[in-house]
Each structure stands twice: as structure tokens, then as C-alpha cells.
Amino acid sequence: MSGALAGTGQLVRFILSRDRVRMSVWAASMTAFIAYFSVALSTVFDAPALAARAQVMRTPAGIVMGGPGYGVDHYTPMVAVANEGTLWMVGALSLMAILHMVRHSRAEEESGRAELVRAGAIGRLAPAAAALTTLALHLAVITALCALATFAAADERSLPDALALAGGSALVALVFGAVALVAGQLAATGRGTLGLSLAALGLAIAVRAAGDMIRLEGSALSWFSPIAWAQQMRAYVDLRWWPILLAPALGLVLVLAADALAARRDLGQGLLAARPGPARAPQGLRGPLALAWRQQRGVLAWCAVGMGLMWFATGTLMSMLEDMAADLVAGNAALGALFGTDPTGMSSAFLGVMMLFVALCAAVYGIVAAQGGPRGEESAGTLELTLAGPVGRGRWLGAQLVLALGGSLGLLALSIAALWLGTVAVGLEEPSLADHLGVLATQAPATLVFGALAAALYGWAPRWAGLSWLLVAATFVTGMFGVLLDLPEWALGISPFHWVAAPYTEDPAAGGALAMAAVVVVLLVLALLGFRRRAVVTGS
Template sequence: MAGTFTGTARLTRLALRRDRIQLPLWIVGTTALLAFTYAAEQEQFPTEADRVTALRTAAESPAILMLRNAPSGITDGDMLAFQILAFLAVLAGFMSILAVVRHTRQNEETGRTEMIGSMVVGRHASLTAAMIVTAGANLLLAALLALTLIGNGLPAGGSIAFGLGVGAAGLTFGAIAAVAAQLSQGARAANGIAAAAIGAAYLVRGLGDAFGEVRPDGYTMTSAWPSWLSPIGWTTLVRPFADDRWWVLVLPVAVFAALLAAAFVLADRRDVGMGMISARPGPARAATALLSPLGLAWRLQRGTLLGWAVAIGLFGVVIGSLAGTVADAFAGNEGAARTIRELGGEGALADSFFTAMLAMVGAMVAGYVVQAMLRVRAEEAGGRAEPLLATATGRLRWLGSHLLVAALGAVFLLLLAGVSAGLVAGLSAGDLSDRLPDLGAAALVQTAPALIMIGYVVLVFGLLPRLAVGLGWLGFAVSLIFGQFGELLNLPQAVRDVSPFSHVPALPSAEVSATPLVLLAVVAVALGAAGLALFRRRDLAL
């Protein structure tokens, strides 16, 4: 049995060397976000009365509970857990799935596993090394989060529970990614399965908190049963700084062990390079559309676009369904109104709510375009771009085709969100003309940040291809935090201005201005043009 793990130590060192930049960026960035949030909380809620008002607002608003989590108290630690604990669990989850898939399925896809396997390496060594690195990263993240809170004077017990809750969520999603890597036949599919699990876990946790029971004090809550079905829900149910329910951590540890055992069993039952879910055989003759680079780009991107369309369409329906209740939920509650206006700008409260929600859709679409554009790096690294570019197909035409598909996909997703939200809101009000045009236009102005992200990814792909994946997602994360959460975190305006999200007109709560949209478009074109020029002049890099 020991022979199946031969070479694990060396593969672990190799994985650590490959991740010497990406994992530290994830860990340090997540810890810094916690520190910024704590500093902003001290300014935003300086008194106990401010906290009670804010939490009473949250307890009465399913929309806020979906985005945050059920409040558990009014201390500094309680407020911090309410504001950011679930989001940190999401970040730990993405860090974990990317690391696990990178060192398992991606290695098989690029041929590294077969080359390494020709030496004295056990069958389980690669998966074990990936899980050791991922577990170590989550433990280090948990420790840094706890030390950050302790250093700010918060109770040690709650701080450690806070950190371990986030780390436990990361471990769980890492194990889910390990199973996905055995089921799928490609790294993108494995990442997609695991990312969908994170999205589902966040949604289920949100439903559990939204339908939770408000306690007699009016500002703390008991989550409903769906939260117990979610790994992110388990993190919040630890209730750090309130109850410190350590026993809840048994759930993610048990699921981690069970899923890891399942991953090892599945690894024994498949060939290297294959997945338990076999790829469908293609047709005997290729479609005529595949004779062009644009047709090929669409064929490669359509699965990703479909998955995002389902998620964003459902989110649009949820936004529209809240149209009839948002004004009543926030009426007379200045704390809730202030929070929504910080996210959505000044204007009528319902309009500010829709602005905030559609800004979140804009962030989701920006995430889609990053994923879509990084497909070109996967094609290059996998050796599939080289034979294609050896034909009459030019580099600019090949890369431009992927750029066009990503841009049109972003417009489609934004229209889908705006139309679905507008239709549901209009049907609820009995007048389709009441919301459909406004929300459609409000969604479309979010195209500008998506185009900026496309240009940025093209630039890093042309300049630093081997770091394109890490830098691409890092740029997205920085833009999201500075732009979407800059106001809530009390970041300086100069810092918030770095993000393209900060310059989007706040429709429908404010009048549209063409100037920032034109400037964003110019920046997007400049970034894309620079990236295309750099790609045209550099060598292909595996």
C-alpha cells in the first residue's frame, strides 16, 4: 500500500514551487481584505446603537441576508462575522479548487502526469501532494486570519474559530475539486463543477439565513435548516465570537475525509488522462462553422457561456421578484437605506437597490469574460494553438475571435439579467413598461467593466503568458474589491478609482453620463490593442 504514495514528498515540493506566487497572493490578499473590513467597521458602526440598527435592518431584509449571513451579536467580532465571513469562505474555496485542479487534472491534461509517472512515483502521489499543499494553504490562511483578529484586540477563542471556519470551508471545496478532477476529462470542466458547488453552497446558505428565525431581541437570528446543507453555512454556523460552536467543524472535516477517500477510489478505477465521465464522441464530419477561427472560438466557449447564462438568468429573476418588497422592507429603516445607497448610489430606494444588484451582475459578467479569455492560454499551453497557427490562420485573427465571442457573450448575459429582472418586476407591478427599459439599460452599462477586463486579460496574455491565469484573476479580484466594496470598506477615492466598476453610471438611480463610458471603452481598446501587438511579436509559450 505504501508504494502507491511513493514520491509524494518530491511532488509536494514541486507543487509548492509552482505555487510560490499564486498561493501567497490568495492568502495575503484574503487576510488583507479582512483587515480592511475590520478598519471600515470601526468607522461605520462606532457605537452599539449603530450596530443594533444595522442588524435589525438585516434581520428584516432577506436580500441583505442572502449577501451576508445571519447576525449573531453586536460585538466587533460579531459584526465582522456578519459582514464578511461567508465571503471569505468563498475566497478560500476558490483558492482550494484552483490549486487542486492545477496539480491533478491540469497536469494530466498537459502530459506532466504521464511524464512524471514514468519514474518511481506511486499512483496516489500526485493527488496526495495536491491535497497536502491545499490543506497547508488553508491552515496558513486560518492562522493568519486568527492572528489578524487577535492583533486587533478581539477574543482569541472567537478569532481562532473564525479562522478555522474559513479554512474548513476551503478544505471541503478542495476535496470536492479532487472528486471533480476524477470525474471530468479536462481541467476546465473540473474547475466548473467545483465552482458550481461553491455557487450552490453560497445560494443554499443564503436561503437558510434569509428564511431564518429572528430572536426576541430583534437583531440576532437562528438560521433555517438549509444552512446545515452548505459548507459555507457550516462556516457561519460556527458562530465565532457568539457561541464558538467548535463541534460544527466536525462536519467539514468528516465531509473532507469522505470525499478524499472517494477521490482515491475513483483514481484507482480510471486511466491517466481519462475521466470517469467519458467525453462524447464527436460527429464524423465537422460542422462548416469550425472552418473559421470564430466558429472554433464559439465551439470552445459555448459551454462556459451556457453555464453562466443559467446562473445569471436565475439571479435576474430573483432581483425582479424583490421589486415589490424592497421598498417596504427598508421603509423607515435608515440603516438599511444607507447600506443600499452605499452600494447603489443615491436616488429612490428601490432604484438604488436595483443599481446595487445589477452592479453585482456586472461583477459576475466580468468574471465570465476573464474565464472566457483565459481559454486562449489553455489552448496555447495545451499545444493546440501551435498547429492551428501553423496554417493560414493569423495570430490576430485567432485571438480576436476569442475576444469577440467573450465581448458578445458579456452583452448577452447582461441583457439576459436586465430583461429577466425587468420582466419579473414588471409582471409583479402589472406593467411591463414600468421596469423593463430601465433595468435593461442599467444592465447594459455594466458592459464597460467587462470590456476593460477583456483588454486586461489580453494584455497579460500577450506580455506574461505563463502568469496570465494568476494575474487575470488577481486583476479581477482587485477590481471587484476596490470598486464594488470600496465604499463599504471606506477606501480612499483614489484607490477606488483604480477599479473600472467605480466609473459606471449608477443606473437606474442616477442619470447616465456618456463620458465615463467612452473613457472606459477607450481604455479597453488600448489594453486590448497592446495585448494583441505583444502576442503578435512573442514566441508561443507552453
Template sequence: MTATIERVPARAPSGGAGADPWAGTAGLLRLYLRLDRVRVAVWTLAVGVPVAGSVASLEATYPTAESLQARAALLSNPSAVMMTGPAFALDDYTFGAMVANELSLYLLVTLAIMSVLLVVRHTRAEEESGRLEVLRALPVGRFAPATAALATVALANLVVGAAITAALVGTGMEAPSSLALGVAAALTGLVFGAVAAVTAQLTEHSRAASGTALGALAVAFLVRGVGDVVDPQGSWLSWLSPLAWAQQTRLYVDLRWWPLALSAAATVVLLVLAVVLAQRRDLGAGLRAPRPGPATASAALLSPAGLARRLLSGSFLGWTLGMFFFAVAFGALADSLEGMVDDIPDLGQWMTVDLADLTTSFAAVMLSFLALAPVAWAVAGVLRLRAEEEAGRVEAMTVTGSSRPGLLGGWLAVVAAASVAMLVVIGLGVGLGTAAATGEVAWIGRLTVASLVYVPATLLVAAVAVALYGLVPRVAGLSWVLVVWVALALFLGSLLDLPGWAMDLSPLTHTPLVPSEDLRAAPLLVMLATAAALVAAGFAGLRRRDVVPG
């Protein structure tokens, strides 16, 4: 008896040579857009609404040609140039030129951060979690996930850029330059998204990839700042920074589009580099081999607090160093407003200042603005524990001897200590800048101590995140809503004439502007007591619920 075996042609694997390398791109794009629909909406609102509010606030604060020229005089200060950008048309400073100076740099940086986070989320983070390997087992081409991720980021930049343009045009700004600012912001976001696509090939960890890309953004910020200080209209050094390409369009002054071609070209070059590098590594691996860790853990890592220090130290150092330089730069402007009072009668509508002692009042206001950073970092630090739980590491710790209260308590102790340290560093930075501007060394100690008044507000916002994490962990991310509201009330509350109850939702509203105001202990004690109650609720919730990944 003879059997006949029929040969069946083998099907090429999804990523093989015989497959379409872009197969499944459309489906992945729909998936990524669905996953990011809330994120993109939040970014759009968080950028578009403050742009409209800022233009309105600037219009109210600088209503005359004389007040505009007084604002232009500030750009003789290197710190002001470092924090804004190249100064055009200073001899006849227009409102449009001022809007470009005040808003463009921060919009560019914001979209760059958004793009870095989104690119890493859909590339390296997917590889690190193992989900990309599962996707590649389906009929998905090897280029499809990265292409869909970059298309998602491009659409996100397009939407946010359109919101910027709409906000500017809606407040009466010139349409061509408003469009140019929206396009410039979107292209700058794409440049740094492409940078993130490159850094995602270098390391096998998503945090390292995003940290490296954000480090490149910090270098670009510094290079542009130093270059603009060398020449207020931009030196050769400025042109080495992608941030400068967008600002060199000379918005609302003498609009030129050609610098944006540099942003487009840089994006293409970086994406090609990312593709080339991706071909030189294995899925899940990075081009840079990870260093082997020690055979045994140090004593510092054998406790929840030690683990928290290890995991949070990188972001803490990055945030703290960045805010220190911002604080010094802002502090250096503290005595630059004395000659502007007569020309800007509506200065008090923009920020709560005592015109009789403008230097003290300005330094206190700058300290309150910068205190928002420790508030945001504290929330991020608390929510990192939720990410550890989703990854299954919290469960592993609890079965190896760490109690739930001990784990949460050690983690929160590190977050609280780091937040206080960041506040102190910010106060020190504002003090150093103010001392350098006024020649009075006493400002250093005065503002360093004054920064401690923001400890209760910082801990209260973090405690909201703790309560949500312990009681309803799936919605713990909603604690960012409070952070956004604190920022809105802080920067635009007075200008938008928000009702008292709405302003009272922000803990910073109840924090006295020390040293320009007298210290009031009662609201600080109430905030501390409320924070303690929320933390206790978080501990109780964590005791009662399951600790499971996902």
C-alpha cells in the same frame, strides 16, 4: 568457449508494488509551491485586504446600536438571508454578529473556489497535458503527485485563513471568533478541494472536473440558502451544506467549534473516496467514458467564431445563471432601506446613494456592483485564447486556412456579444427583483436598459487583455490586475478615500450610475474609442509575432 551470464535484479518501476507509493512527495510539494507562490500571494491579498477594508466600512456605516438594529431588520427579507446566512442575536444585534453575516459566506465561497481551481490544476490538468505521465516515469510513487497537490492546497488555505484572522484581529475584532472564522474558511476550502479531488477521477478533462466541483459548490450555496430561509437560524436542510457548518459556529455571538468537526470529517471521507476511485481507472482516463463526437464537424464549428462559441458557452452559461439569481436577490432588497435612513446617517460613505430616492439609487448601485462579473468574464474569455495557443491549437487553425486576424476577430466578437448578453441578463435580474419588491413592473425594462451603460467599460477592460495578448502574450495574465483594481475602487474606493487619479484608473468610475444619474455620453464614447485603439494594437501585435505553443 562458454559464456557466463550474470542475472541482474530488475529494478521495480516507480509506481510498482515494490516501490514506496509516496516516494518523491517532498520534492513535488516544493515544485508545486514554487509554481503557485504568486497565485497564493494574490489570493491572500485579494481576500485579506478587502476583509480589513470591509470591517472598517461597516464600522463607519453602522456606528450606533440603532443603526445595527436597523440592519438586523433587513434580515426579515428572505433575499437578505439567502445572500448572507443564518441570523443570530437579532434582538440585540452586535457589530460582530453583523460582520459574520456580511463576510462569512463570501469568504467561504472564495476559498472553496480557490481550492477547486488549485486541486484540478495539479491533478486532472496535469494528467490531461501528459505531464503527470512524465513525472511517473521518474522515481515518484503513485500517490506522491496527489498528496503533494493536496498538501499545497492545504497550505494555501492555511495562509489565506491566517490572513483572514489577522485582518479581523487587526481591525479590533474579537480574537477567538476571528480565529474561528479563519479556520472555518480554510476547512471549507479543504472540503471543496476534496470534492474537486473526487470529480477529477470522473472525467478526463480538467474543465469538466472543475465545472462539476463548482456545480457542487453552487448546490451547497442553494441548499444552505433555502434552509436558512425556512429557519433564520438554520433548519435541518441547512445542515446538508458544508457552507452551513462553518456559519453554524455562531461567530461573535455564542462561539462553538464542534460544527467544524463535520468539515474535517467530510474532507477525510472525500479524500478516501478519491483514492478508491483513482485505483479503478487508468492514468489519463476518467471513470466516466467520454462520449464519441460526431464523425464530421458541424458548419458552426468550421469558423473561429463557432469554435469560440463552443469553448466559451459552458462558462458563459454558468456565470450568467449565477449572476442572474444574485441580481434578483439583490434587486429584491431595493426598497428595504427606506426605513433605515434615519438610523444610518453614514450610509452614503458605504455607497453613493441619493437619500431622496433611495430605491432608485440602491438599484443603480447594485447594478454597478454586479457589472463587475461581465468585466471579469470578458477578460477570462480573451485569455482563453492564450490558453488555446499554448496548447498548440491556434497554430493548427492558422495552418488550416484561418487567418490570424480572422481568428482573433471571430473570437473577440463572441466574447463581446456574450459580455453584453450577460450585462442584459443582470439588468433583467435586478429589474425583476426590484419589481417584485416595489410592485412596479416598469423597473424591469428600466434596469435592463440601464445595464447597457456598462458595455463600454466592459469592452475597455477586455481590450487591455487583447492588447497584452497580441503584443506581449507572456504577460497577458497581468490584465487581471486591472480587474482587481476595478473591484477595489468599486467596493472600497470611497471608504479608503483613494485619490482621484487612482479612482480614474477604473473604467467603472467614469460610468454614470443610471438610472439614478443622467446618462453622459462623452465618457462612454472615450472608453469605446480607447478600447478600439487597444484592440487594434492587439491585432497588430498578433500579426507580427510568432504563434507557438508555450
């Protein structure tokens, strides 16, 4: 083994120095999240509000967005943190683990950098071992910080429980790091590895939710999901340690499996090999629009499936929510500010908040497609190959943008349709289809502003195209916490959604939507003008 692992120490140091900023940001964000969550639940909620929240946590909606419901009979702030926060901790840390493993194993191979490294005195398993070691170190640091933060922030001071909450989540995340390692042996590309790993995480989330819905505090099905193992530790209720032992056991099995698979594949190739394709292009593949569609359709299809299922499921939860949440809002001023105090408008208000997530998901697709796609082609050099042919710049960028904004719009329409179908499936008649269509008409132009801004930045200064993510962050913060934090009018105005009618609660008015449509058109024209007058830069 020492031969196969030679050089691991050097690689570990290299990864730590390369990723020190990234790792610090993750550690700080996770600590801040859990500390804020603990403080907020202790201060914002009084005893009756917590009791009402415990009732919500018995419903399917509560179980899906929270946990198996340990301690709902005596719901204290820290019981709530453990019951509802564990899922988000595990989710965030697992996402972090998957990204870390893909970044340092499969993506390195794809870029060719791994070839340089492996040509040195570096063992066959050293890159994977170094990635896993750094992940474990990172998770250990996060566990310590989060446990201390929870311990310090909570009224109920129990170090074992704080450690179980953070450490359990971290160990489950380590399992998903190992899942990514196995996926990296199966898939042929870094993107494929990421997709497979995220699918495994999604499956684990779904299995846990389904298992806990069968029976409160978990059924046999729940135990098939690693996420349940962290929740079943019953932190702050009746702490037990043994469920989490399953995590290192599965992790070890996965690492051994990855090792066995790695011995059977070549550097840069997957076991699910890239299949040979046709020797001739299909008739339809003529012109930049057809090629862009070919490039985008896979991602678009997966986004459509994922968002469709997610929003359909949300729609089906509406009937539960309607009954339970009205009581909750009546007794809690902070939630009232967020959802509105009129109990009858509760479902509309909830849908209105959900719409922020729906629209932002579609907007994010628009940004990625309007800026990531063109930038990728430009820096790789395929743009040069295309423009050396009789293809105008406007035609090429136009094709990219038609698909980016079209895809964004399509996903928004599909998400709203899924939400509507979900509510219809559980027998709700309000909001009506006409309400949904009105929301689509007003939200669409505001959603397209994101992709159009990304395009304009790409057209003029591709290096600054990432700035469009700032708009996403600002929109999320002002939309979620604007009223709660009493932000000034100009800050709220940063969000494109501020200028159109609030979904489901206000009558859709044409004025704001038309203004946002005009902004979209201006940004797109700017994008095309800018791209026609700047140099094409290859290899940046």
C-alpha cells in the same frame, strides 16, 4: 499503503516551493480581509447603526448575503463579523482549496507532467496526498494568522471565538478540497473538474441560504450544507464546537471515495469518459467563426445560466431592501456616501452599485475570451495549423473578437434583463424597462472597453495581455471605494464607467457612451493592426 504513498514528502516540498508566492498572497489577503472587516465594523458603525444592520440581517437579503442570524438581538461588532463574515471566509477559502487541488492533481495530469512524476519512485496516491497535505498546512497557517488578527483587532477579545471563526471556515474549505479530489476522478479534464467543484460549492451556498430563510438560526435543510457547520458554531454568541466535527468526517468519507474511484480509472482519463464524437464535421463547421463559436459556446452558456440566476435573485431581493435600508442609511454617514442619502432613491442607488458588479462580470468574460482564447490557440500550435491554410490573420482574430465582445455584450444584456425580471417578479414597477434599457445602452460601450483593451494588448504584445486585469482591479476599487476614500479625479477617471452616466441615478446621456464606443473601436483596430504585423509564436 506505504507503497501507494511513496514519495509524498518529496512532492509536498516541491509543491510548497512552487507555490510559496501564491500561498503567501492568499494568507496575507485573508488575514487582511478579516482584520479590516473587524476594525471597520467596530469603527464605522455605532450602536444604533448596528441595531439597524441587525434588522437587515433578519431579512432574506441579509440572510442570503450573510448568515443564519445568531445574536441579532444584541448585535455587537464581532457578532456581526461572525454572522456576516463567515460566509465570505468559507467562500474564499473553499475557492482557494478547489483551485489548489485542481492545480496539483487534475491539471498536472492533463499537461502530462504527472506522467513524468509518476514514472519516478512515486506511489499512485502520492500526488493527491501531497496536494491535500499542502492544502491542510496552508489552511492551518491561515487559521492561525486570521485568529490572531481577529483577536488583536477586535474589542471583544476572545481567543476561542477567534479560533472557531477562522478554524471552522478552514475545515469547511478542506471539505471542498476533498470535493475537488472526487470531482477530479469523475471529470475528464481539469476544466471539467473545476466546473463540477464550483457547482458543488454553489449548491452548498444555495442550500444554506434556503435552509436559513426557512427559519432564522437555521432549519434542518441548512445542516445539509457544509457552510452551515461553520456558521452553526455560533462564534461570539454562544460558542459550541461539535457542529464542525461534521467537516472532518465528511472530508474523510470523500477522500476514501476518491481513493476508491481512483483505483478504477487510468491516468489522464475520467470516469465520465470523453464520449466518441461524430466522424464527420457538421455542415455548419466551416471557417474560424464557426470553430470559435464551437469552442466558446459551452463556457458562454454556463456563464449565462450562472449570471442570469444570480442577478434574477438579486432583483427579487429589491423589495425587502427598499424598506429596510432607508433607515440604515439615515443613521450612517459612511453607508450614505456609498448609497446616497435620499431614502426614496434607495433602490435605484443600490441597483447602481450592483451594476458595477453586473458590468464587471460581463467585462471579465470579454477579457478571458478576447485574450485567453487566442493566446491558448497560439501557444498550443492550432493557430499555426489554421494560418497555414488560406485564412487571413484579420479574419481569424476578427472571429475571435466578434465572439468575445459579442458574448460580453450578450451577458450584460442578459444580466440586466434578469435583474429587471427579478424586480418585476416581486411586484416593483421602478425602475422601468425603459430605465433598464437606458442603463444597458450607456454601460455597454464602457463594458466592451475591457475586452477591447485585452485584444489590443494581445495584438501587440501577448505576454502583456494580463495587464487588462489591472483595469478590472482599478475599476472595482475606484467604483466601490472612490467616494469613500476621497480619491482624486484622475484616479476615478481610470474606470471606463466613470465616463458614462451613473446607472439608474443619472439620465442616460449619449456623449460619454459615444466616447467609450470610439475607444472600443480604436482599440479593436489597433488589435488587428498589431496582430498583422507581429510574428506568430508557438509553444510559448
